[in-house]
Amino acid sequence: MEELRPSGPGIAALLPPGLHAIYQECKRLYSDQPNPLQVTAIVKYWLGGPDPLDYISMYRNPGSPAQDVPEHWHYVSFGLSDLYGDNRVHEFTGVEGPSGFGFELTFRLRRETGETAPPTWPAELMQGLARYVFQSENTLCSGDHVSWHSPLDNSESRIQHMLLTEDPQLQPVRTPFGTVAFLQIVGVCTEELQAAQQWNGQGILELLRTVPVAGGSWLITDMRRGETIFESDPHLQERVDKGIATDGSNLSGVSAKCAWVDLSRPPEDEEDSRSIYLETHPRRLSDKDTEQIREVLRRGLEMNTKPILPPISSPKPQQQIGMNHDRAQLVQSVGHFQSKQTERTRKDSLESESSAAIVPHELIRTRQLESVHLKFNQESGTLIPLSLRGRLLHGRHFTYKSITGDTAITFVSTGVEGAFATEEHPYAAHGPWLQILLNEEFVERMLEDLEDLASQEVKLPKEYSWPEKKLKITILPESAFDSPLQ
Numbered sequence: 001m002e003e004l005r006p007s008g009p010g011i012a013a014l015l016p017p018g019l020h021a022i023y024q025e026c027k028r029l030y031s032d033q034p035n036p037l038q039v040t041a042i043v044k045y046w047l048g049g050p051d052p053l054d055y056i057s058m059y060r061n062p063g064s065p066a067q068d069v070p071e072h073w074h075y076v077s078f079g080l081s082d083l084y085g086d087n088r089v090h091e092f093t094g095v096e097g098p099s100g101f102g103f104e105l106t107f108r109l110r111r112e113t114g115e116t117a118p119p120t121w122p123a124e125l126m127q128g129l130a131r132y133v134f135q136s137e138n139t140l141c142s143g144d145h146v147s148w149h150s151p152l153d154n155s156e157s158r159i160q161h162m163l164l165t166e167d168p169q170l171q172p173v174r175t176p177f178g179t180v181a182f183l184q185i186v187g188v189c190t191e192e193l194q195a196a197q198q199w200n201g202q203g204i205l206e207l208l209r210t211v212p213v214a215g216g217s218w219l220i221t222d223m224r225r226g227e228t229i230f231e232s233d234p235h236l237q238e239r240v241d242k243g244i245a246t247d248g249s250n251l252s253g254v255s256a257k258c259a260w261v262d263l264s265r266p267p268e269d270e271e272d273s274r275s276i277y278l279e280t281h282p283r284r285l286s287d288k289d290t291e292q293i294r295e296v297l298r299r300g301l302e303m304n305t306k307p308i309l310p311p312i313s314s315p316k317p318q319q320q321i322g323m324n325h326d327r328a329q330l331v332q333s334v335g336h337f338q339s340k341q342t343e344r345t346r347k348d349s350l351e352s353e354s355s356a357a358i359v360p361h362e363l364i365r366t367r368q369l370e371s372v373h374l375k376f377n378q379e380s381g382t383l384i385p386l387s388l389r390g391r392l393l394h395g396r397h398f399t400y401k402s403i404t405g406d407t408a409i410t411f412v413s414t415g416v417e418g419a420f421a422t423e424e425h426p427y428a429a430h431g432p433w434l435q436i437l438l439n440e441e442f443v444e445r446m447l448e449d450l451e452d453l454a455s456q457e458v459k460l461p462k463e464y465s466w467p468e469k470k471l472k473i474t475i476l477p478e479s480a481f482d483s484p485l486q
């Protein structure tokens with residue numbers, strides 16, 4: 001439960017060091033508003049309360065007429081970074097690294113004519129994202145996207161999802177407990193979210209900046225916006241299509257409702273599935289790709305489900321943020337996860353050690369499988385064509401990380417270095433991590449067969465099978481993943 005209150009005069013001198021550092025950066029920007037309205041958690045998180053953010057300050061920003069930036073409300077969170085330095089919430093790891101999770105959230109909401117006080121619903125939206133970060137221990141990054149599947153303010157608005165970007169005015173600060181950046185939430189329409197998934201979040205953010213009614217250079221969210229950027233300027237869709245064709249997608253993985261079954265092993269076979277096969281001379285994996293797949297498995301990005309982010313008020317359709325959750329699934333881009341990888345050439349690579357994010361590396365042996373059955377919920381399934389067209393046809397890889405356990409499924413192309421799935425043995429498992437190597441010819445065939453996945457009218461369960469490849473994919477209803485047997 002939260003209360004609205006003004007911050008008291010002269011309070012800065014009494015603030016804990018981490019809180020004071022953020023307060024000073026806000027004061028630099030809003031010297032005329034030393035005591036902004038704040039939404040504060042009545043019972044702090046470190047005292048057992050449900051809300052991770054201790055405070056959310058709300059400022060009135062005049063905008064910039066010269067830059068066509070409208071007047072708006074500016075929200076700033078306090079709590080994702082280490083405010084106190086005494087381990088009550090975050091472990092202190094040194095002044096050179098990130099403070100807490102290393103960032104605070106901000107949000108810019110267009111001010112309505114005649115509005116004298118800021119709406120408080122953005123504060124609960126920010127608390128929802130913060131709860132996801134604390135529960136998953138996944139950080140958010142610029143370019144990540146959040147599939148919310150519901151108007152952000154619980155109205156009839158088309159603004160139902162979010163992208164994340166650097167705040168255009170607040171600068172990163174160094175506190176006694178590490179550095180803190182400011183990550184701004186940007187409200188977007190469904191079509192804009194889908195474009196970010198198919199191409200990349202940063203590219204869509206740049207397009208949004210060119211359309212004043214869609215946010216302009218400061219990316220102000222207008223809940224009354226009735227048109228997508230593609231409806232406002234049809235030429236922008238051509239830029240996205242060209243970007244997808246040229247660059248593919250930089251979404252390298254998502255948190256999802258998924259499972260896999262080894263069809264080549266009889267159910268009664270109780271032999272240890274983790275110790276069947278180990279390459280005599282495993283290929284060396286690059287540090288870059290080790291970290292990338294680690295991020296994919298650690299952060300999870302996007303899919304659906306209900307359990308991760310709680311609804312702002314009454315339960316609504318599922319949302320995602322780079323991971324899945326009922327009302328707030330995260331697809332980070334981090335995004336879920338939106339991978340911030342630096343693409344090199346068509347060759348990409350995976351890191352075997354990344355499996356340590358799933359199970360202790362020394363306890364696992366890699367095994368080859370003859371036949372596999374993949375299971376996804378509908379939202380996860382709709383991303384399969386994206387992963388094939390936007391990732392594998394560009395020589396890359398794509399990972400689904402289960403939000404309900406340690407299971408992970410990685411599709412890899414023949415151009416990926418260091419995968420334990422090979423052309424000779426395209427299905428290989430490392431503990432609960434399954435890799436499936438698909439050549440270009442088979443990817444093209446799968447894309448044809450999976451074409452109807454884009455339709456919301458697909459009757460579930462829906463099965464796709466390639467008997468000669470010994471591969472089966474089933475799209476299941478949400479309820480199927482409520483069963484421990486899935």
